[in-house]
Amino acid sequence: MDYPNLKDLKRENNNYINLNPLQTAGKLTEPAKKALIEFGDGYSICDFCNGVLDEIEKPPIKTFTKDILPKFLGCDTVRITNGAREGMFLIMHALTNPKDTILIDDNAHYSCILAAERCKLNIIKVPNSKCPIDAIDVTQYEPYIKKHKPKLIFLTYPEGNYGNLPDAKKLGTIAKKHNIPYAINCAYSIGRMPVNMKELGADFVVASGHKSMSASGPIGLIGINKKYEEKVLERSKDYPNKVIECLGCTSRGATIATLMASFPEVEQRVKNWDNELKKAQWFAHELEKLNFILIGQNPHRHDLMYFKTDILYEISKKHKRKGYFLYRELKKRGIIGIKPGHTKSFKLSTYSIPKEDLKKVISAFKEIIDDNKKLL
Amino acid sequence: MDYPNLKDLKRENNNYINLNPLQTAGKLTEPAKKALIEFGDGYSICDFCNGVLDEIEKPPIKTFTKDILPKFLGCDTVRITNGAREGMFLIMHALTNPKDTILIDDNAHYSCILAAERCKLNIIKVPNSKCPIDAIDVTQYEPYIKKHKPKLIFLTYPEGNYGNLPDAKKLGTIAKKHNIPYAINCAYSIGRMPVNMKELGADFVVASGHKSMSASGPIGLIGINKKYEEKVLERSKDYPNKVIECLGCTSRGATIATLMASFPEVEQRVKNWDNELKKAQWFAHELEKLNFILIGQNPHRHDLMYFKTDILYEISKKHKRKGYFLYRELKKRGIIGIKPGHTKSFKLSTYSIPKEDLKKVISAFKEIIDDNKKLL
Numbered sequence: 001m002d003y004p005n006l007k008d009l010k011r012e013n014n015n016y017i018n019l020n021p022l023q024t025a026g027k028l029t030e031p032a033k034k035a036l037i038e039f040g041d042g043y044s045i046c047d048f049c050n051g052v053l054d055e056i057e058k059p060p061i062k063t064f065t066k067d068i069l070p071k072f073l074g075c076d077t078v079r080i081t082n083g084a085r086e087g088m089f090l091i092m093h094a095l096t097n098p099k100d101t102i103l104i105d106d107n108a109h110y111s112c113i114l115a116a117e118r119c120k121l122n123i124i125k126v127p128n129s130k131c132p133i134d135a136i137d138v139t140q141y142e143p144y145i146k147k148h149k150p151k152l153i154f155l156t157y158p159e160g161n162y163g164n165l166p167d168a169k170k171l172g173t174i175a176k177k178h179n180i181p182y183a184i185n186c187a188y189s190i191g192r193m194p195v196n197m198k199e200l201g202a203d204f205v206v207a208s209g210h211k212s213m214s215a216s217g218p219i220g221l222i223g224i225n226k227k228y229e230e231k232v233l234e235r236s237k238d239y240p241n242k243v244i245e246c247l248g249c250t251s252r253g254a255t256i257a258t259l260m261a262s263f264p265e266v267e268q269r270v271k272n273w274d275n276e277l278k279k280a281q282w283f284a285h286e287l288e289k290l291n292f293i294l295i296g297q298n299p300h301r302h303d304l305m306y307f308k309t310d311i312l313y314e315i316s317k318k319h320k321r322k323g324y325f326l327y328r329e330l331k332k333r334g335i336i337g338i339k340p341g342h343t344k345s346f347k348l349s350t351y352s353i354p355k356e357d358l359k360k361v362i363s364a365f366k367e368i369i370d371d372n373k374k375l376l
Numbered sequence: 377m378d379y380p381n382l383k384d385l386k387r388e389n390n391n392y393i394n395l396n397p398l399q400t401a402g403k404l405t406e407p408a409k410k411a412l413i414e415f416g417d418g419y420s421i422c423d424f425c426n427g428v429l430d431e432i433e434k435p436p437i438k439t440f441t442k443d444i445l446p447k448f449l450g451c452d453t454v455r456i457t458n459g460a461r462e463g464m465f466l467i468m469h470a471l472t473n474p475k476d477t478i479l480i481d482d483n484a485h486y487s488c489i490l491a492a493e494r495c496k497l498n499i500i501k502v503p504n505s506k507c508p509i510d511a512i513d514v515t516q517y518e519p520y521i522k523k524h525k526p527k528l529i530f531l532t533y534p535e536g537n538y539g540n541l542p543d544a545k546k547l548g549t550i551a552k553k554h555n556i557p558y559a560i561n562c563a564y565s566i567g568r569m570p571v572n573m574k575e576l577g578a579d580f581v582v583a584s585g586h587k588s589m590s591a592s593g594p595i596g597l598i599g600i601n602k603k604y605e606e607k608v609l610e611r612s613k614d615y616p617n618k619v620i621e622c623l624g625c626t627s628r629g630a631t632i633a634t635l636m637a638s639f640p641e642v643e644q645r646v647k648n649w650d651n652e653l654k655k656a657q658w659f660a661h662e663l664e665k666l667n668f669i670l671i672g673q674n675p676h677r678h679d680l681m682y683f684k685t686d687i688l689y690e691i692s693k694k695h696k697r698k699g700y701f702l703y704r705e706l707k708k709r710g711i712i713g714i715k716p717g718h719t720k721s722f723k724l725s726t727y728s729i730p731k732e733d734l735k736k737v738i739s740a741f742k743e744i745i746d747d748n749k750k751l752l
Contacts, residue, residue, distance in 0.1 A: 003444065004436040006636045007407040011414045012434070013423045026418020031383040033416060036630070038387045040412050042402020042586030042593050047389045047712070058388070060380040068379065082458040082594060085623040093494070098474075110615045114623045117612055118469070210418030210629050217418050217629035218458060218594070236493055239486045247461040247490045253586050253593030254412070255631075260382045336423070 017357045019337030021160065021304045021349035025192050025212040028258060035261035036216055039254040046252065052241050053080065053249040053256075064260050072267060073205060074196030075223030079233065079243070080251045080259075083220040084187035084208035085111035090245045091183050091204050091222060092119045092152060094232040100151040103144050105136045105166070107159035112185055124148050132295050132308075135164040138171040145178050156185045157195075161347060162296035163188070163304030172201020181228060187211050187220070188304060191266050192351060193273040197223045204228070209255065214262035219255035269352070276303060279358070280350045286362045290369065295345070303351040309343065311369060311376070316343040318375040326368065333364040393733045395713030397536065397680045397725035401568050401588040404634060411637035412592055415630040422628065428617050429456065429625040429632075440636050448643060449581060450572030451599030455609065455619070456627045456635075459596040460563035460584035461487035466621045467559050467580050467598060468495045468528060470608040476527040479520050481512045481542070483535035488561055500524050508671050508684075511540040514547040521554050532561045533571075537723060538672035539564070539680030548577020557604060563587050563596070564680060567642050568727060569649040573599045580604070585631065590638035595631035645728070652679060655734070656726045662738045666745065671721070679727040685719065687745060687752070692719040694751040702744065709740040 018024065028036065039045055039059070048058040054065045069078040081087040088111065096102065098120035104112055106125045116123045126141055128134050141153060153175060158165045168184055175182035183204035189195050190205060191213035197205045203225040210217025224232060233243045242248040251259075269276070280303045284294050293308040294300060312326055319325040327340040338346045350358055394400065404412065415421055415435070424434040430441045445454040457463040464487065472478065474496035480488055482504045492499045502517055504510050517529060529551060534541045544560055551558035559580035565571050566581060567589035573581045579601040586593025600608060609619045618624040627635075645652070656679045660670050669684040670676060688702055695701040703716040714722045726734055 003640060004439055006436070006440070006639050009407075009411045009414060009435045009633055009637050011420055011423065014414070020419075020422075022419045022422060023417065028416045028418075031385075033413065035385045036412055036416050036592075037409065038385060038390070040404045040409060040592045040634075041399065042404075042584075042591060043396075043398040044387055046396075046398060047387065059385045060382070063380055064382070082462070083628065086458070089623060110612070110618060111624050113614055114612050114618055114620055117614075117620050118623065208418075215418060216412075216416045218627060218631065236486070236490050238489055238493075242486060242490055244490055244493050247465060247494065248487050251594060252459065253631075255594065255629075257385055258416075261385050263382050264379060 013336055016331070016334050016336040017353060017361060019335065019348035019350075019353070019361065021188070021347055022211060023337065024303070024349040024351035024353065025214065026210045026217070027214060027352065028216060029214050029262040029265045031261040031265070032214055032216065032258040035257040036254050039257035041253075043252055044254065045256060053251065059257060059260065061256060061260070064263070068263065069221065070223070073190065073207075073223040074198040075205060076226040077224040077229050077233070079222050079224065079246060080256055081220045081222055081246075082250055083218040084185060084206050084211065085109075085115055086218075087206040087220050087222040088112050088154070088183070088185060089115035089118055091206070091232065092116055092121065094234070094245050095181055095228070096121055096151045101148045103141060103148065103150045103153040105154065105156050105159070107134065107136055107161060107164065108154065108156045109160050109185065109187065112154060112156065124150065132293070133164070133297060134162050134295060135297055136166040138167050138174065141171055142174050145174070145180060150180060152181050152183065154183050154185060158188050158302045158304065160188055160304065162306045163300065163302035163347075164296045165301045168200045168202065175203075176201055188302070192270065192276070192303065194270055197225070209259045213259060213266050215259040216255055219251050219259055276351065277301065279355055280305065283350050283358050283362070287365065290365055304347060304349045306345065306347045308345045312343040315369070315372045315375050319372065325372075329368045330364060333360070333367075335361055335364055389712055392707070392710050392712040393729060393737060395711065395724035395726075395729070395737065397539075397564070397723055398587060399713065400679070400725040400727035400729065401590065402586045402593070403590060403728065404592060405590050405638040405641045407637040407641070408590055408592065408634040411633040412630050415633035417629075419628055420630065421632060429627065435633060435636065437632060437636070440639070444639065445597065446599070449566065449599040450574040451581065452602040453600040453605050453609070455598050455600065455622060456632060457596045457598055457622070458626050459594040460561060460582050460587065461485075461491055462594075462626075463582040463596050463598040464488050464530070464559070464561060465491035465494055467582070467608065468492055468497065470610070470621050471557055471604070472497055472527045477524045479517060479524065479526045479529040481530065481532050481535070483510065483512055483537060483540065484530065484532045485536050485561065485563065488530060488532065500526065508669070509540070509673060510538050510671060511673060512542040514543050514550065517547055518550050521550070521556060526556060528557050528559065530559050530561060534564050534678045534680065536564055536680065538682045539676065539678035539723075540672045541677045544576045544578065551579075552577055564678070568646065568652070568679065570646055573601070585635045589635060589642050591635040592631055595627050595635055652727065653677065655731060656681065659726050659734050659738070663741065666741055680723060680725045682721065682723045684721045688719040691745070691748045691751050695748065701748075705744045706740055709736070709743075711737055711740055
């Protein structure tokens with residue numbers, strides 16, 4: 001059979017300035033690159049396993065999951081999952097039955113909706129404030145709670161389109177008042193910025209290792225309030241040391257080794273969040289000078305930002321490459337991460353990108369507009 | 377906070393002769409090691425994605441999953457999962473409702489039982505033939521089918537304790553006769569030996585990348601008969617290009633890159649299965665000369681073998697290190713993979729281990745017995 005060249009797979013994009021919000025906080029640290037090679041083989045972490053992933057002491061998964069991560073997240077218990085979506089599904093599946101009602105914010109990631117569909121739940125969406133802010137006002141949850149009596153409420157903190165940070169803490173108070181389990185999807189926050197489950201009043205937090213913790217995916221985790229631990233982590237009847245919802249073990253290889261190896265740097269960068277945020281705000285301000293409009297909270301409180309860019313759209317209408325001109329022009333200048341074809345609006349992230357590189361991005365936008373002024 | 381040294385994680389066992397059946401067919405190929413580094417970063421494979429994992433052309437995931445793998449497996453459709461257990465759960469979850477009955481062979485991996493428990497199914501186990509063969513006689517399924525009218529039947533091919541290969545093809549005929557969907561857990565066969573879903577008369581096959589396809593885990597796949605494709609791969613109402621049971625995308629990083637990079641070598645080694653099997657049979661015969669008793673089919677038809685080793689157990693009773701003497705003595709000789717503490721019986725695998733290394737293993741057992749003869 002004729003193959004594409006599977007033996008020599010190359011990633012074209014390794015040396016570009018990458019603005020893709022999916023990827024900016026998922027780049028491996030140097031220790032994680034080493035761990036990836038060291039634990040690359042299938043079931044490598046099982047050399048000294050006695051049957052339970054979280055109990056493995058070599059490498060130190062036990063200390064990492066039982067001591068380090070719960071302290072980092074302000075929660076009682078942590079379990080490793082194959083990613084944030086798998087974590088959301090796990091929580092929903094453990095706490096609900098088909099046809100139960102669940103509240104999800106209208107800005108939720110598609111995978112949160114799919115997780116609920118997979119559980120055959122009745123999904124009620126809490127609306128956002130509509131353009132130009134598109135934020136979630138969490139007080140909107142309360143009338144929905146009263147009306148629909150949901151089994152579980154989910155909030156996305158922040159969501160992956162506009163990077164808006166809703167008032168998760170206030171929703172914690174509301175959830176407590178109505179005694180409803182409250183889960184926060186922190187795929188874009190845990191590993192980037194400080195998140196403390198107990199301080200937010202949540203019962204669950206969900207994180208993504210490959211999205212925001214510089215781990216090689218797929219990997220994620222859930223933080224759990226002890227109130228729900230027994231139910232969510234129910235053991236198998238036949239195999240009493242195995243958690244049913246985890247199907248026994250989840251991360252069976254290099255992924256957890258990279259999550260651990262990156263953790264010390266991740267913890268440090270979370271402490272540096274204020275500076276990261278200042279850089280994002282400075283960048284947004286520079287783009288506003290080009291008449292790009294920041295959709296969402298302003299001043300912005302996250303590195304993920306969404307811009308409406310009428311001027312680029314006007315150029316695209318007359319450019320011979322149509323909507324693809326922007327992608328091509330940016331790439332020529334060593335910049336990627338904005339989706340091919342997008343000119344009307346797009347999202348990007350400044351996370352962990354040095355200010356010098358962001359200056360190159362700003363200059364690139366300026367140049368691209370100047371070079372195409374004749375088309376306006 | 378005081379950490380263990382997370383930044384410099386080492387795997388102690390990389391340079392030993394490793395007999396662990398979990399690991400012998402999961403060692404990365406050289407191309408996979410390169411792919412692992414190239415695609416290590418989170419969401420690395422999403423550079424040129426338009427929203428669906430199986431449609432990505434750079435790297436060539438589309439050709440790999442839509443053309444290459446279905447031909448390799450003799451099935452209509454393939455979907456990537458996060459592992460074999462996740463694949464089994466996916467099939468059960470898509471095809472059954474809570475309280476439905478399912479037949480599973482008594483030799484099934486624990487994760488198959490957990491997948492069924494997670495679906496809240498009524499699990500009926502088809503018994504094995506008991507010691508010393510412990511094999512599944514698939515004709516036993518028929519009376520259970522008639523009595524329990526299951527929604528789905530599962531067979532493990534081979535199972536992970538004794539490496540017995542049941543007559544999967546005969547069960548295909550039985551399943552067809554009763555028109556019941558039939559799934560085979562091939563975590564220990566696909567990637568090691570030839571498996572053709574259609575020839576076996578199955579509707580689903582489940583494979584493990586990290587166990588038997590030299591991929592970095594967690595990753596697996598399912599092969600699907602088109603008869604069940606629509607039901608199993610149902611799309612989201614709100615996101616019509618996303619498969620609900622996959623939660624959209626599954627392998628969101630390096631794992632699939634390693635699966636692809638190893639594939640050409642995996643395909644070759646499967647063609648070489650006869651030689652691999654001869655080597656396993658020769659090895660078993662050599663151990664039988666030491667009075668180790670092969671439990672299971674004999675002559676054996678798989679590289680995973682289980683031995684009853686009374687002589688080692690007798691030594692352990694008087695040895696100052698008790699049951700741990702064997703692990704320690706083997707390790708001293710550069711051999712690992714038999715569980716610490718096991719002396720009465722143990723399983724091992726010869727897969728992809730050079731004959732020269734297996735000769736060292738045989739000599740090691742001989743030496744260990746000779747050195748401890750005084751204890752007998």
